[in-house]
Amino acid sequence: MQALFLKAIFVTFVAISSAAIGFGGITSNFVRTEWPSVDIPLDHEAFAIPEGHNAPQQVHITQGDYDGRAVIISWVTPDEPGANKVYYGTSNKNYGHSAEGTVTNYTFHGYKSGYIHHCLVDDLEYDTKYYYKIGSGDSSREFWFQTPPKSNPDASYKFGIIGDLGQTFNSLSTLDHYMHSGAQAVLFVGDLSYADRYLYNDVGLRWDTWGRFVERSTAYQPWLWSAGNHEIEYMPYMGEVTPFKSYLHRYATPYLASKSSSPMWYAVRRASTHIIVLSSYSPFVKYTPQWRWLRDELEKVDREITPWLIVLMHVPIYNSNEAHFMEGESMRSVFEEWFVHSKVDIIFAGHVHAYERSYRVSNINYNVSSGDRYPVPDKSAPVYITVGDGGNQEGLAGRFRDPQPDYSAFREASYGHSTLEIKNRTHAFYHWNRNDNGKKVAADSFIIHNQYWASNLSRRQLKKHHLVTIEGQTASI
Numbered sequence: 001m002q003a004l005f006l007k008a009i010f011v012t013f014v015a016i017s018s019a020a021i022g023f024g025g026i027t028s029n030f031v032r033t034e035w036p037s038v039d040i041p042l043d044h045e046a047f048a049i050p051e052g053h054n055a056p057q058q059v060h061i062t063q064g065d066y067d068g069r070a071v072i073i074s075w076v077t078p079d080e081p082g083a084n085k086v087y088y089g090t091s092n093k094n095y096g097h098s099a100e101g102t103v104t105n106y107t108f109h110g111y112k113s114g115y116i117h118h119c120l121v122d123d124l125e126y127d128t129k130y131y132y133k134i135g136s137g138d139s140s141r142e143f144w145f146q147t148p149p150k151s152n153p154d155a156s157y158k159f160g161i162i163g164d165l166g167q168t169f170n171s172l173s174t175l176d177h178y179m180h181s182g183a184q185a186v187l188f189v190g191d192l193s194y195a196d197r198y199l200y201n202d203v204g205l206r207w208d209t210w211g212r213f214v215e216r217s218t219a220y221q222p223w224l225w226s227a228g229n230h231e232i233e234y235m236p237y238m239g240e241v242t243p244f245k246s247y248l249h250r251y252a253t254p255y256l257a258s259k260s261s262s263p264m265w266y267a268v269r270r271a272s273t274h275i276i277v278l279s280s281y282s283p284f285v286k287y288t289p290q291w292r293w294l295r296d297e298l299e300k301v302d303r304e305i306t307p308w309l310i311v312l313m314h315v316p317i318y319n320s321n322e323a324h325f326m327e328g329e330s331m332r333s334v335f336e337e338w339f340v341h342s343k344v345d346i347i348f349a350g351h352v353h354a355y356e357r358s359y360r361v362s363n364i365n366y367n368v369s370s371g372d373r374y375p376v377p378d379k380s381a382p383v384y385i386t387v388g389d390g391g392n393q394e395g396l397a398g399r400f401r402d403p404q405p406d407y408s409a410f411r412e413a414s415y416g417h418s419t420l421e422i423k424n425r426t427h428a429f430y431h432w433n434r435n436d437n438g439k440k441v442a443a444d445s446f447i448i449h450n451q452y453w454a455s456n457l458s459r460r461q462l463k464k465h466h467l468v469t470i471e472g473q474t475a476s477i
């Protein structure tokens with residue numbers, strides 16, 4: 001066991017060494033026989049409607065405050081507004097507390113949504129299991145969730161990262177695999193339901209099926225949402241021109257807690273992590289609200305309390321797939337310098353229906369009159385990870401640019417999800433798990449060192465120590 005662990009560390013150091021050098025990326029030649037990229041039929045059990053009159057459905061929770069002591073619980077009642085209360089407590093079926101929510105609905109072309117409830121449940125204890133009940137009488141339903149530990153630099157926590165999920169059988173496979181990962185919360189990098197692939201009333205119906213499809217996870221774990229292009233739903237030919245109408249009605253975010261002026265961008269702290277969510281489809285150039293907010297939010301990051309700094313966005317900044325190539329360039333030119341100077345650990349994105357991981361590179365030295373014109377290895381830069389491979393009906397993005405650019409470390413066109421398991425202030429385990437014909441296979445994994453705490457000096461000392469140990473170990477085998 002110890003030998004295996006040391007071997008893993010050795011392999012990681014090799015990976016990190018090459019990450020510092022920054023050349024020689026891998027294009028995986030794995031080819032999966034994919035299931036057809038078609039949506040699950042409406043009458044499939046994955047979309048089952050809960051029994052009982054007006055029974056709550058599409059239940060989902062997200063973090064409700066800045067620090068993890070609140071959740072927003074959301075659900076839909078199909079027939080009438082019904083009860084708007086959440087009953088909750090720390091023992092099953094014994095709910096000592098209640099909270100009152102709000103209810104809303106909307107129309108989309110001829111579709112009339114159900115009654116969408118959002119209820120903030122706050123003042124919770126850290127690291128505690130809560131049970132909750134929504135709905136009334138025979139139609140009530142019960143779930144539970146676990147609050148995160150109070151933020152401290154060595155709090156361990158396991159996140160899942162999912163993007164571009166949709167509602168195909170590949171999506172179902174991704175969700176099943178994720179739910180066996182042991183992760184405690186999802187960082188979702190945009191493009192939820194792909195309902196915008198439908199016309200007229202079916203758009204709303206496919207938002208409802210998606211809500212019921214993911215409920216098996218979202219009712220029990222917070223999913224932190226970010227919006228993608230499939231949430232825009234600008235459909236003037238159907239008389240629908242309000243961007244993000246379905247998304248904003250259905251999926252709440254705790255944006256006010258981070259002093260954001262829009263639910264499209266916000267930040268939370270959870271365990272030892274500071275998570276910043278950006279909107280690729282909202283203005284972000286200099287002096288826009290999102291730009292000002294990010295500038296201020298980065299100032300608030302305290303790596304002594306939350307050592308891990310993660311950014312989510314939909315459009316990847318470093319992408320070598322032909323699909324959406326260079327689409328992230330505008331955001332890169334505005335924010336990359338901040339990401340490097342703030343020593344962001346990882347930036348997760350979706351949008352491209354494939355997996356890709358970058359080396360630590362930056363392209364911030366170029367200006368209009370001089371400087372490097374290409375990305376260069378930069379140990380202060382984030383690792384950029386594209387995980388837009390949840391399995392939606394558009395299928396995989398299989399055409400990578402050739403030759404593989406120097407910034408690209410690993411890329412593969414398969415479906416899957418990632419996990420980030422934070423162990424302490426210096427180390428985290430990262431995995432990308434491919435859905436290999438229904439089986440979960442870890443295809444890209446490494447130990448990641450914290451950009452703030454694992455300084456170059458201590459990293460070198462650690463490396464020397466472990467290499468000596470490993471050599472001793474190898475010699476004795």
Ligand SMILES: [Fe+2]
Nearest residue numbers: 191228229351
């Ligand atoms: Fe997208």
